[in-house]
Amino acid sequence: MSGGVYAPLSPREPFTRLLTCITESNARFVLVHHFTHDRIICSCRLIDINQIISRTQAHDDTLWCIDDVHVTPDYISHIVFTSGSTGTPKAVRLRHRNFVSYIRSYIIQPTDVILNHTSVTFDAHFEEIAGTLMMGGQLVLLSPHGNLDMSIFCSTISRHQVTYLGGVPSFFLMLTEFMAIVHEKNCLKTLQCISSGGESLLSTVAQDLLSCVNEHCRFYNYYGPAECTEGAIEYRVTGVEGAQKYVPIGRPMPNVHVYLLDEYGQPVIPGMQQGEIVIGGEFFL
Structure with a gap:
């Protein structure tokens, strides 16, 4: 509804990893609640969702701002973090069209x-x-x-x-x-x-x-x-x-295309060569 990008963090993760993920995602805000409010220490603005949920009514100007948000299929939907081969969290940014195409398939x-x-x-x-x-x-x-x-x-x-x-x-x-x-x-x-x-x-x-x-x-x-x-x-x-x-x-x-290619980017000969999997399609960046 708000047009923001979702980047989940687990409070069970080490603080250094949490800080790295926040930095990698270029986050401006971090949503917290009463259990995690003291767990996050960063330069981002912390928003306590308990205070938001406890409100009985939303302000009209807030509702108007949400209604006025325009999101296109090419906007980033969410960010997931992988450890990669180095162990350092890698931010993978996925678009709305990527996720919608995946769920439909x-x-x-x-x-x-x-x-x-x-x-x-x-x-x-x-x-x-x-x-x-x-x-x-x-x-x-x-x-x-x-x-x-x-x-x-x-x-x-x-x-x-x-x-x-x-x-x-x-x-x-x-x-x-x-x-x-x-x-x-x-x-x-x-x-x-x-x-x-x-x-x-x-x-x-x-x-x-x-x-x-x-x-x-x-x-x-x-x-x-x-x-x-x-x-x-x-x-x-x-x-x-x-x-x-x-x-x-x-x-x-x-909606997915998979190729087995050799070191020169050419298709391998089935049953005779080993290759690398190359994947393309609507699910991808």
Whole structure:
């Protein structure tokens, strides 16, 4: 509504990283609340959202300013930070058209009930929140630290009839191990779609997770760096990938072009050469 750029910060991150992220994003304002007000020390102006939320009515001039904001598809929508190869946070600026094109090609449906459990330090949290609301789905917020307690996590899925669950393979491994220990598999039966990404997905983890859901649940493995607006290549997991150690990354999503090029920028010969993945399309900067 305001035309600003969203750049999430986690109060659990070290102060030096927070300061680097604020500097890299050229932030003018930092939104805080009563738990984080003393956590941020920088030259930016701090805006306490508790004071804003506590107001019973907004001023007419404030509403007029919001209505007068014009945002084009090429404006920056949000900024995500990656550690990169050096460990220094790298600001990746994504435009409105990038994110909208990605969500339109993604698997979230208007009928989905989606559990928001991803930390703001990962770009997938924006997909869970903004993507769900854009598609008209229902968003369920997990209780604080609920992703560290598998009993709370599983009961939340069951209680709210969650239909979509996204996560990284290491989290799914922890989830399936917990369910094997407690001998409880019915809590995931409401899931209609699972999305995995961010790490290589072991075939054994995929098989274990599929054994915990209903037979109609779709399972996708995604690949793509943050510059690709989260994902660019997808693979529908079938559960028969046992002969391979890892689940394949699949084929390009709609509106995405993927090339395998050699060191001279020429297409490699299939089955004879190794190359570098080059990705293009509407999701990108």
